[in-house]
Amino acid sequence: MTKEKITNFKDQSLDLKLRPNIWKDYVGQESIKKNLQIALKAAQERNEPIEHLLFYGPAGLGKTTLAHLIANEAKQQIRITSGPTIERVGDLASILTNLSPGEILFIDEVHRLNKLIEEVLYSAMEARSLNIILGKGPSARTIQLELAPFTLIAATTRISLLSSPLRSRFSGGTYRLNFYSLEEIEAILNRSAKILNVDIEPEAKREIAKRARATPRIANHLLKRCRDFAQVNKKSLLDLKTAQDTFELLEIDEKGLEPTDRKLLEVLITKFNGGPVGLNTLAAATSEEEGTIEEVYEPYLIQLGFIERTPRGRVATGHAYDHLGLKAPKQNKLL
Numbered sequence: 536m537t538k539e540k541i542t543n544f545k546d547q548s549l550d551l552k553l554r555p556n557i558w559k560d561y562v563g564q565e566s567i568k569k570n571l572q573i574a575l576k577a578a579q580e581r582n583e584p585i586e587h588l589l590f591y592g593p594a595g596l597g598k599t600t601l602a603h604l605i606a607n608e609a610k611q612q613i614r615i616t617s618g619p620t621i622e623r624v625g626d627l628a629s630i631l632t633n634l635s636p637g638e639i640l641f642i643d644e645v646h647r648l649n650k651l652i653e654e655v656l657y658s659a660m661e662a663r664s665l666n667i668i669l670g671k672g673p674s675a676r677t678i679q680l681e682l683a684p685f686t687l688i689a690a691t692t693r694i695s696l697l698s699s700p701l702r703s704r705f706s707g708g709t710y711r712l713n714f715y716s717l718e719e720i721e722a723i724l725n726r727s728a729k730i731l732n733v734d735i736e737p738e739a740k741r742e743i744a745k746r747a748r749a750t751p752r753i754a755n756h757l758l759k760r761c762r763d764f765a766q767v768n769k770k771s772l773l774d775l776k777t778a779q780d781t782f783e784l785l786e787i788d789e790k791g792l793e794p795t796d797r798k799l800l801e802v803l804i805t806k807f808n809g810g811p812v813g814l815n816t817l818a819a820a821t822s823e824e825e826g827t828i829e830e831v832y833e834p835y836l837i838q839l840g841f842i843e844r845t846p847r848g849r850v851a852t853g854h855a856y857d858h859l860g861l862k863a864p865k866q867n868k869l870l
Contacts, residue, residue, distance in 0.1 A: 553727050553755050554600050556607050560726060562751075563719040564597065567710045571601070574707055575608055584637045585609060586707030587660055587687040589645075591694040593834045595752030596712040598690035602641040605688065613639040618647035627652050628667060628680070631659055636683040645689035646696035653701055660687055660704045692830050714749035714838055717741075723751050724758055728773075733762050738775040746782060746791040748835045753791075760785065790839060790858065795823070799832055800841060800859060803851045809864060811848035 555561040558568060571588075578585040585605065590598040606613035614630065621627050621642075634640060642648070648656070658666050665680040689705070691697060702709065715723070721744045728735045735758075743761060747754035764781040765773045786794050802820050803810055818825045823832075833849075836842040841855035856862065 553730055555604060555726075558604065558608065561597070561600065561604055562722045562726070563715045564601075564712055567601070567712065570708065570710070571605065575605060579609065584611075584639075584684050584686045587705045588689070588707040589694075589697075589702065589705040589709040590688070590690045590712060591692065591709070592712035593714070593750070594692050594830065595750040596714070597751055598712060599641070599643060601712075602639070602688045602690065605686075606639045606641075609637070609639070611637050611639050611686075613641055615641045615643070617643040618645050621648060621652055624652055624655050624667065627655060627659075628665055631665055631682055631685070632680060634683055634685045637685070638683070639686045639688055642687065642689045644691060645701075646691040646693045650698070653698065656687075657700060657704060714835075715751060716749070717744050720744040720747050720749065720751065720754050724754055727755050727758055731758070731762060733758065733765075733773055734771060735773040736775060739773050739778040742775055742778045742782075745789060746787050748791040749838065750835075757781075757785075757787075791835070792858075795821075796832055796836065797859070799823075799828065799836070800851060800855050803842070803849060804856065804859065804861060809856075810850035811845050813848045817849055 558572060561568060575585050588605075590601060592598065602615075603613060612635065614634065616630060621630070630640065655665065655667075658664050659682055663682045663684060665682060667678055667680065686707075687705075694702070694709075694711075721740055724735075724740050724743055724747075727733075728740070739761070743754060743757050747757055761773055761778050761781045764784070765771075765777045768777070770777055782788075788797070792800075799817070799821055803812060803817065806820055807816075814825050814828065818828055821828070833842060833844075836855075837844070839854065840852055841858065843850045843852055
């Protein structure tokens, strides 16, 4: 095992340590939490597994954490996979037939499931059976495998790519996770700092929260980087100056924008006069993939009100011009 792989393993273990295991430690998404707690309690009283659930929303908001939390509260094992790794029907059959009664199967990036595999999943979700065709031509035959009662929890960042038949089979509910408030991010940082044994000033905590893009995963990442900076510089207290110096080194501004975010806005404004411009053109101009722009950068820029999606393409708003210190054309001032 290489040194890089060992480092990655340790970092993943640390992320698992920061993951909440009980409801009271999971900050935010209050409406979703209440609905899930009711559904889970009702299922436990009936001695049944909780119904299939679908979580969607931008990356880093806690979809995987919710799946683990549900498994922990239900006192059930959770098996984790992702859409791209299930390449054949046999892969899905192997996973499903090895599930114990009440177990939870978590499929991340479910929108990337092969359509043929998705169709096999329908009967597994509805009838708890697996219909498999053996052979080809006139000699082909269908066998039906009975499955143990299980719960499928799926997560996706692009729910629009899920077929309607698959979405309709999540009888336990479909839940959208929203961006977090500044106060919620601070509460998450407060818990993470205690777990990491980081002594942090309230002002530094607020500074990290402001730049965390309203996303818990990013907040924890920035906290760890600030901790590293303080440690290397022999500082026992993570203060405001240390946090600001860390962000200057990382090139993250006061709104949480990274160099790629600013480049995206600058290209949109300087090369295309603020838009409208199509996604494919914007991707070519910034040397980024369309999916990366749409899934990683755009959600937060739209949340800030820096970009608008229109039928004709992306448009930079007056707020984007102000943030970059540029003068907006008259037609953009009202955006």
